[in-house]
Amino acid sequence: MLQSSSRTDIDPQETAEWREALQAVVQTHGAHRAQYLLDNLARLADELRVGWRRALNTPYVNSIHPSDEPAYPGDLELEKDLGSLIRWNALAMVVRANKAYGELGGHIASYASAADLFEVGFNHFFRARDDRGQGDLVFFQPHSAPGVYARAFLEGRLTEEDLTYFRRELSSEGAGARGLCSYPHPYLMPDFWQFPTGSMGIGPISSIYHARFMRYLTHRNLLDCQGRKVWGVFGDGEMDEPESMAALTLAAREGLDNLVWVVNCNLQRLDGPVRGNASIIEELETLFLGAGWNVIKVLWGSDWDALFARDRHGALARAFATMVDGQMQTFSAKDGAYNREHFFGQTPELAALVEHLSDAQIDSLTRGGHDLRKIHAAYAEAARSEGQPTVILAHTKKGFGMGAAGEGRMTTHSQKKLDAQALLAFRDRFNLPLTNAQTESLAFHKPADDTPVMRYMHARRAALGGFLPARRTTADTLPAPDIHEYARFALTADAKEMSTTMAFVRMLGALMKDPQLGPRVVPIVADEARTFGMANLFKQFGIYSSVGQRYAPEDIGSILSYREARDGQILEEGITEAGAIASWTAAATSYSVHGLAMLPFYIYYSMFGFQRVGDQIWAAADQRPRGFLIGATSGRTTLGGEGLQHQDGVSHLTAATIPNCKAYDPCYAAELAVIVDRGIREMVVDQQDVFYYITLMNENYAQPSLIAGSEAAILQGGYLLAHRVPDAGATPGRSVTLMGSGAILHVMTAAADMLVKQGIETFVYSVTSWSELARDGARRQAQWLAEPATAPTPYLQRLLGASHGPIVAASDYVRAVPESVRAFVPANRPLVSLGTDGFGRSDTRAALRAFFGVDAAAVVKAAHAMLDHPQG
Numbered sequence: 001m002l003q004s005s006s007r008t009d010i011d012p013q014e015t016a017e018w019r020e021a022l023q024a025v026v027q028t029h030g031a032h033r034a035q036y037l038l039d040n041l042a043r044l045a046d047e048l049r050v051g052w053r054r055a056l057n058t059p060y061v062n063s064i065h066p067s068d069e070p071a072y073p074g075d076l077e078l079e080k081d082l083g084s085l086i087r088w089n090a091l092a093m094v095v096r097a098n099k100a101y102g103e104l105g106g107h108i109a110s111y112a113s114a115a116d117l118f119e120v121g122f123n124h125f126f127r128a129r130d131d132r133g134q135g136d137l138v139f140f141q142p143h144s145a146p147g148v149y150a151r152a153f154l155e156g157r158l159t160e161e162d163l164t165y166f167r168r169e170l171s172s173e174g175a176g177a178r179g180l181c182s183y184p185h186p187y188l189m190p191d192f193w194q195f196p197t198g199s200m201g202i203g204p205i206s207s208i209y210h211a212r213f214m215r216y217l218t219h220r221n222l223l224d225c226q227g228r229k230v231w232g233v234f235g236d237g238e239m240d241e242p243e244s245m246a247a248l249t250l251a252a253r254e255g256l257d258n259l260v261w262v263v264n265c266n267l268q269r270l271d272g273p274v275r276g277n278a279s280i281i282e283e284l285e286t287l288f289l290g291a292g293w294n295v296i297k298v299l300w301g302s303d304w305d306a307l308f309a310r311d312r313h314g315a316l317a318r319a320f321a322t323m324v325d326g327q328m329q330t331f332s333a334k335d336g337a338y339n340r341e342h343f344f345g346q347t348p349e350l351a352a353l354v355e356h357l358s359d360a361q362i363d364s365l366t367r368g369g370h371d372l373r374k375i376h377a378a379y380a381e382a383a384r385s386e387g388q389p390t391v392i393l394a395h396t397k398k399g400f401g402m403g404a405a406g407e408g409r410m411t412t413h414s415q416k417k418l419d420a421q422a423l424l425a426f427r428d429r430f431n432l433p434l435t436n437a438q439t440e441s442l443a444f445h446k447p448a449d450d451t452p453v454m455r456y457m458h459a460r461r462a463a464l465g466g467f468l469p470a471r472r473t474t475a476d477t478l479p480a481p482d483i484h485e486y487a488r489f490a491l492t493a494d495a496k497e498m499s500t501t502m503a504f505v506r507m508l509g510a511l512m513k514d515p516q517l518g519p520r521v522v523p524i525v526a527d528e529a530r531t532f533g534m535a536n537l538f539k540q541f542g543i544y545s546s547v548g549q550r551y552a553p554e555d556i557g558s559i560l561s562y563r564e565a566r567d568g569q570i571l572e573e574g575i576t577e578a579g580a581i582a583s584w585t586a587a588a589t590s591y592s593v594h595g596l597a598m599l600p601f602y603i604y605y606s607m608f609g610f611q612r613v614g615d616q617i618w619a620a621a622d623q624r625p626r627g628f629l630i631g632a633t634s635g636r637t638t639l640g641g642e643g644l645q646h647q648d649g650v651s652h653l654t655a656a657t658i659p660n661c662k663a664y665d666p667c668y669a670a671e672l673a674v675i676v677d678r679g680i681r682e683m684v685v686d687q688q689d690v691f692y693y694i695t696l697m698n699e700n701y702a703q704p705s706l707i708a709g710s711e712a713a714i715l716q717g718g719y720l721l722a723h724r725v726p727d728a729g730a731t732p733g734r735s736v737t738l739m740g741s742g743a744i745l746h747v748m749t750a751a752a753d754m755l756v757k758q759g760i761e762t763f764v765y766s767v768t769s770w771s772e773l774a775r776d777g778a779r780r781q782a783q784w785l786a787e788p789a790t791a792p793t794p795y796l797q798r799l800l801g802a803s804h805g806p807i808v809a810a811s812d813y814v815r816a817v818p819e820s821v822r823a824f825v826p827a828n829r830p831l832v833s834l835g836t837d838g839f840g841r842s843d844t845r846a847a848l849r850a851f852f853g854v855d856a857a858a859v860v861k862a863a864h865a866m867l868d869h870p871q872g
Helices: 012-029 031-047 076-100 109-124 142-155 160-164 171-175 202-219 248-253 280-291 302-310 315-321 325-333 336-342 348-353 359-363 372-384 420-429 436-440 452-463 483-491 500-512 536-541 577-588 610-622 651-655 669-685 711-716 742-757 770-786 795-800 845-852 856-868
Strands: 137-139 230-235 259-265 294-298 390-395 496-498 521-525 599-605 628-632 661-664 691-695 701-703 718-724 735-740 761-767 807-810 831-834
Touching: 012 031, 076 109, 076 142, 076 160, 076 372, 076 420, 076 452, 109 142, 109 230, 109 259, 109 372, 109 452, 137 202, 142 160, 142 452, 202 230, 202 248, 202 259, 202 577, 202 610, 248 280, 259 280, 259 372, 280 294, 280 390, 294 372, 315 348, 325 336, 336 359, 372 390, 420 436, 483 500, 483 669, 496 500, 500 521, 500 536, 500 628, 500 669, 521 577, 577 599, 577 610, 599 669, 610 651, 610 691, 651 661, 651 691, 651 770, 661 669, 661 770, 669 691, 669 711, 711 718, 711 770, 711 795, 718 742, 718 795, 735 742, 735 856, 742 761, 742 807, 742 856, 770 795, 807 856, 831 856, 845 856
Parallel strands: 137 230, 230 259, 259 390, 294 390, 521 599, 599 628, 628 691, 661 691, 735 761, 735 807, 807 831
Antiparallel strands: 496 701, 718 761
């Protein structure tokens, strides 16, 4: 047991000798030698069971010492002028919109804090994709979008009219201008934005998996991504989102030194401080260091260097170490006199440090995130860092430059209007070449192209490959293999028993063997491959690992053994649906991000898709992805024993809300083959911006061969599967139509057998997609509203024209799914919908279907009720 506190120095002379020894090592042999010795001492401390661990926080000072900063490679004065122009145009754009309309919103303060972080990147680091290389990937902080638009305006990519229609995308169409969306949205501006970041937390996790996917492409020899970086500029408040932190250890474990995050630490959320009673920068430093990242802190500007140099006793570092962010925000909102009294006046040592400074000079002391030199030094260090991802924690002020109108204030996030006095103060603060009248009228300002600042801006971007952000969609077209090459077994199943999951895996394996498309197929699973019968793919194609396989797997002698490989094709993401969908998004957007078409298939428990990571799927849709989402063990009654949280009754309802998602719920392997074939051709041959959601079942049953000529109907959403006529002598005129999808189609055929024995003529329709039927009906309805005389009949009405009687529609999902087609059935055909509303239970399939009222008996009962009481 220690006899004294580890914080008590019982031998100051010995302590001084140790300190002097370490200083001598650094002076004589450098920092690397000192690091080596300290690492060895730490290991020895572990062996001796000393119980010491290095604190994961460093002093609240810059990580890079002024003596280690590289020379600034640009023209600081021109870059400051350029940054000021962009600041003004961004502010004018938002304030003009809200002065005129008052309801559009927008953000000034976020960009005001991040402007210099962006500008150093734009002028020196962010490389665009050009003919010489693929360029970098940049994730922009969404609330800073006005600043990105303002720069694009100076670059000549957006006009003054475009800026006028910020957040008025519909109004711009009739004015010959381009409407600018609120945040980065590739779907709305497909040649401009690359990555949607407006839903907080999705940008960070997406950037990690994009960086990893670039390694995947390189290791599989599909595309050389070496030397390229993924840059992400995010907010400190955004780090509270679970997705922001969900994959930090993956980035470190994979050694993603192609990844750099810049966290804009302005210490504020919308409502107040990020950590009012603590320090978000220290918290983030601990988290990132613990996760294995390289952390660079950019806290104080160059004007603090002299103060730190004079501070021989560490008074500043001690003061900052005990200061919480709520107090830091108060200091940032106050003037120099207040800060002299309340911060520097805390101790005589602090007061002495600034006794030579005026109140105005104290007021102008800057944070590191507003100092171009400090930012550049951090970016340069991050760019050359090897072996681990880097995060730069940049200390800024929210609303920087907005003065009394919003700098560092609680209300600054929502500040959208400034009065004349505030506008003039902003102009003077940034030395803008504007008259009073121009300032008060919020006139946009763009210098002539031959001025030094404009020539400099264009030269810097030319040196870095061109303008950013920019999205390209040119990618190679891939030939689709003939459907019979990979799915003949399904097309001519001849009543062989299998589940649609088994059929899919067999198709997937055959597709991966295709010499042209096969290498571009990306199978993705979240630790469920064996559940889905995919273990046979492990040995054939390998599971991707950036370090190969460093162990002999327990099942090495098995034909299904686990095999990891550096060029492995399968992405096995572990138990992380958020990570797996981020991985899918990276692959599904490769055509636009890298100019290389890839075709991902992400297979997962259907309940853990749209319900669990629906926001990420929505963001993926914004990026116009091309790929397949495969919801396996789907439906509320197919995964009997798993119970409530595993049984999916809603995914098709959610999928129907995404405009570029085509959702199918096939029952038969032949239907599945037709749908997969069409999806492949639509995405990699025709290069359409759609993605497919297909649900699969784990239930084995006899698979029929494809009905000749049914392909088009399968893709449109449904076809007539069977027409059952009673024996002679039955009561005429009693007919009923049954519509079922997926697992419940078997229920419908069983019910049809029962009904026909009861003398009722029965028509059975296989519905492959309720949403495609509903969308077709909605399109026809819109055409009818526009031109009633020429509008075509909805496909569903034409399809049902071959049948008679009332309709019973059912699926293994909530009633709202089959209900979605009600408006498009013939007017004289009553319809009742059956579904699995409510919470799931654990039991057998038969018991569950009886419980939810979607078994054959329930269908028969519903049919009789409609026949016997047609007005019910």
